[in-house]
Amino acid sequence: MLDDLPADDPAMARLYLTMPTENGMRQLLAMWRRFETKLAPREDEKDWWKIFGYLSKIRVWNATDRIEPATQLFIDRRMARDAAGPVRLELDLWFHEDESVRMKAKESLEGILAAIGGRIVDFVTIEPIRYQVALIEVPAQQAVDLRSRTGALANADQVMSIRPQSLYSAAPLSEPIESEQNSAQGPVQELRPAVAAILDGYPMQNHALLAGRVDVVEVDITGDSVPVERRFHGTAIASLVLHGDLANGEDPLTRRLKVVPVLAAPQHLNDERTREDLLPLGVIYRAVVALKEDDGLFGPSGPDVLIINHSLCDAEGPFVRRPTPWAKLLDWLSEKYGILFVVSAGNITGQFPSGYSDHASFNSAAPLERQIALLRAVEASKGMRSILSPAEAMTALSVGAVHADGAGDCPSEAMDPFSAVGVTNIGSAIGPGINRALKPDIVEAGGRQVANASNQPAGHHIWPSEIGHIGLKAAAPDPFTGSSSKTRRSTGTSNAAALVTRAGVRIIDALEEVLAEDGTALRDFSRASLATRTLLVHGASWGDAGTLLEAAYPPPGLGQWRRRRGIITKFLGYGRPSYDQVIEGASNRVTLLADDEIRHEQLHEYRVPIPTSMVRSREIRRITMTLSWMPPMHPTSIAYRGVTLDVVDQAGQRKFWRGVKTIMQPHPDDMRRGTCAHFILEGNNSTAFVDSNGLFIGVQARALNAHFHQSSVPYALAVTLEVAPTVQEDIYASVRNAIRPRPRVRA
Structure with a gap:
């Protein structure tokens, strides 16, 4: 190297x-x-x-490459906590195709560790993503040597890198749990099979909101290792998927929910966390395999699961430059099993400068002025707010948290930083992703976080915090009385991802109804997860939040709009979706869904007939297009994606049609780098923008690596036509009667 x-x-x-x-x-x-x-x-x-x-x-390649600064800082933190105790790290071996060579490398590592008093705690090999990793434990002195990049282990030729131990932990609120009892008493009807699963903490199965609704699949974490009174995170995520924010009074899902616990609750700690003696990637891998593969006795535990909520991240692994092994694993599992991972972007809890000289000026500022200042402060700290692994996964739907919930007013003694609707909360991690791909994909309500602030030696700083009065309301265990109907409020991107998973189940239900009309079963729709991802993004837009951030964020000036647009995209992605617009029909709106497979240098041509009311009309008309695809991944290539797709006009460009123009949204260059493209075009002049053959929409493919020239890439395309409610024509009926879109394939 x-x-x-x-x-x-x-x-x-x-x-x-x-x-x-x-x-x-x-x-x-x-x-x-x-x-x-x-x-x-x-x-x-x-x-x-x-x-x-x-x-x-x-x-x-040498010790400087094997041990990056993040690993040195991790060792420093561990040594500060216990100077004499052992330190655990993750060690990547150079991956070899030959299994015998891999075994020799492992044996050599065991010899080095034995000589320095260390040991292998866990060892996992996942060949498709070229992953051969050991969780190791070394004595304190050897950790000091690694910190200084010296010693036999730091200079072992068979070792590619030494990283911090991947960890995720979730601690309950310090505020008391609400005393409110919830009246829901489990399902009132027979529930349909689960199409969604969560990989999270062990849920409180007998809670009134969860009883009879969750199916727990034990793989690495068993119930006897997680006391009921500490099952906060899994209980909350399951509740949010099934019921949404309880303050909004939504109907529960009519399906069961699979839960594979992946978080433990060690007795010597006060939180739920990934097991300290297992590599998290091995735990996630085995959890998904248990859901989707036949175990030889009872079959797969979740054969119909299409969407998996992954509200976990690596607290020691912010995404930097190259895709992490965790992200590679999710991308590979998505392609192998045809599932959609909904992943939380991560929560950033560290302090950052507020933009004020001291606490007095911060407190005395006018609310609107302080809001603008805080928005700019969050933007200025973007270098310390990267999404956390595995949120950069290309085929996952990564979710940031919006500062919103169904709770009442924020208590006057707390500092609610934003009155604006739709902006991200101050703890939500931001993009971009791999090769500057658009991440997070969308944002959703994650609960309102308050701003704590104080004077620091380096200036006035703020940081996000939770209080028990605001946030998303969900089921919770009661460690004090053992009640099975308590609730609590919480915030963060985990909550936002759970709400998106809930919306995904609703979309899958709608897809099942449409397929049933054609005599097709949901289980036979091989691209159902892609269609779900496409439709989850399809209703997204920046809305008022985009307008606010456009005015608040630097750099100022008309000539700098492209840079401002890029900054907003890092926070909002494609925006916050309106799922009802996708699921529910209307006379002035129709949504079309197509799916197929495409190869390098092919163009799939779709023609959509345009209702009379959209031609030469001065009423508002809107066209929304969303394309998602599942490219093969090359885990060692700098491009990573094997194939990219694009939505194009007849000339192979993105000029589309006269009479409409793009609204405020991510720049097309930001869309091209990922695996999802989403456009909203709007206009109200009378210029004709279609020809007699209908609206042309092209899907075009281009391989980024010669190895994938013959690969077939599945995709799903959603197109919505919409006119103002004042228009008399029922465009839903007009288009439905005129079309069943099938692509015309050409080179």
Whole structure:
């Protein structure tokens, strides 16, 4: 491996190259040494000398690459907590296709660890994502050596990287649990099979809101290891999926919910967390396999599951540059089993500058002025607010948290930072994702967080906090009286992801009804998860929040709109969806859904007949298009995605049609980098924008790696036509009677 620039210079970048043979690497290093001594190149070396002119250093992979600054800081924190105690870390071995070579590498690692008094705690290999990782434990002194990048382990050639132990923990509110009893007493009718599952904490199964509604699948976490009075997170997420925010009084889902517990509750701690003796990726992998594969005795435990709520993240793993193994795992599982992961973007709880000189000026500021200042402060701290792994997963639907809930007014003694509707709360992590792909995909209500503030040596700082009076209301255990009907309020991206999962189940129910009309069973619809993802995004928009942030965020000026749009996208993604507009029909609105598979350099042509009322009309008309696809992934390629898709006009561009234009939304360049594209076009002039054959919508494919030229990529396309309610024509009926869209395929 080669490294071209100093690792300690943030303005510089690294370039990693793999040499096919050791001899080739030696020749390259020999050429570099001659270049450094300013020797003239030979005739066949002149091109190399040109490349070398851009580089400051070439070296083999070493301890500097294996142990990044984040790992050093992790060791510092562990040593500060217990200077004499052992430290656990995750160690990535270089992956080899040959299993015998992999086993030898493991044996060699065991030898090194034995010599320094360490041990392997857990070891997992997942071949499709080239994952061979050991959870190791080393004595304190050896951890100090790793911190300084010295010692046998830091310089072991078979080791690719040494990372912080992946951890996720969820602690209950410090506020007392609400005394309110909930009257819901479980299902009142026979529930249909589950199409959704959650990977989370162990739920309180006998809670009045969950009793008879959840099916627990035990894999790595058993009920006897999680006391009932500490089952907060899984109980809340299950409640939010089944019932939504209880303050809104929504009807419960009519389906059961699968729950695979993946969080433990260690006795010596006061929270729920990933098991300290298991690699989280192994736990997640085994959980999904248990849902979808036959165990040889009872069959898969969740054969109909299409959507999996993953309100977990790696608190020690903010996304930086390259996709993490956790994200690669979700992308591979999505493709293998045809499921949609709904993933929380992550919560950022650290302090950041408020933009005020001191606490007095912060408190005395006018509410509107302070709101604008805080919005800018959150934006200014974006460098410390990256989404947490695995939220960068390309095929997952990553969800940020909006500052909203169904609770009443915020108590006067607490600082509610935003009165604005639709902005993200101050703890919600932001994008972008892999190769600057649009992340989070959407945002949803995550509960209102209050702002704590104080004067710090480095200036006035704020940080997010929860109080028991506001937030999303959900079922909760009662550690004091053992009641089975208590509730509590909480906030965060975990809650937002749960509400999106709930909406996904509603969309799946609607899809099942439509399929039944055609005589097709939901289980036979192989692209159901893609259709669900497409329709979840389809109703999203920035709305008033986009207008507010456009005015509040830098850089100012008309010529800087592109940069401002990019900043807003990092926070809002495609925006907050309106699911009812997708699920429920209306006479002035019709939504069409198509799905198919496409290959490199193919174009699928769709023609949609346009109702008379949309042609040469001065009434508002809106066209919304959403395309999602499931590309094959190349886990070691810099492009990562194997194939990209695009929505295009007849000329293969995105100029689309006269008479409509895009509203405030992400820039097309931000959309192109992911696996979902979403456009809203609107207009009210009378210019014709269709030809006699109907509205042209093209889906075009392009392979990003020659290995995938022959790959078939499944996709789902949703198109909504909408006119103002004042228009008399029933466009739903007009289009329904005129079309059953099938693509025309051409190169």
